[in-house]
Amino acid sequence: MSRLALLAALPLALSAAACQPTGGESPKLERSAAGLEQVPLTIRTAAGKVHNFTVEVAASPQEQETGLMNRPSLAPDRGMIFPHEPPRMASFWMKNTLIPLDIIFxxxxxxxxxxxxxxxxxxxxxxxxxxxxxxxxxLAGGRTAELGIKAGDKVEWAHTSAPASAQ
Incomplete structure (x- = not known):
């Protein structure tokens, strides 16, 4: 192979290598615009339907206090999860929250x-x-009704951050 052909092929080989996960690791999601970790979340309904979302993790007390306040919109496949360890009674309000939400306990x-x-x-x-x-x-207001999500359905998500009470 000539030097010119080798040099021409090098960027293609490097870009292909850069797209491959290394060491068997799965690619990690980027942080949200608010700087929060994002993780995949799945809801499995009693009817057998599976709904996938990407959610921001509000892990720290400050992140939980801010939540989705002052956001003008929330995409239908996005949301925010507030982990509580140990489990506790929870109460939310919509102060400074500009969009309707479905709040799922x-x-x-x-x-x-x-x-x-x-x-x-x-x-x-x-x-x-x-x-x-x-x-x-x-989740965005109206999504649970639209998708047929109800009490008794199952939520699964990657617990990758330390819970707020453990920090």
Whole structure:
């Protein structure tokens, strides 16, 4: 092979190598615009349907306090998860939240306890869990009804960050 052909092939070989995961590791998701870790999350319904989302993890107390406040929109396949370790009663409000949300309260085993659908933007009315929960998931308002997600369905997500209470 001539030097010219070798030099021409080198960038192609380097770019192909750069696209391959190394050491058997799976590619990691980027951080969100807000700087939060993003992880895949799946909801499996009792009817056997599987719905996949990418969620930001609000792990620290400050991240949990801010949540989705001041955001003008939330894509249908996106959301935010608030891990609680140890499990505890949770209550959310919509102060400074500009968009309606479905707030999903999740037991430590991943089972959905209850869902507050289409919460009212900017409301100071508390939205409580009915029992201690291991996590709270927020999705765009109306998504749970649209997808047929109900109490009793199962939430699975990658627990990669330390829970807020452990920090």
């Amino acid at each position: 999740v037991r430590p085993d991943g089972t959905i306890v209850n869902i507050a659908e289409n919460t009212v933007p900017l409301s100071l009315e508390p939205v409580p869990s009915l029992e201690p929960v291991g996590a709270v998931l927020e």
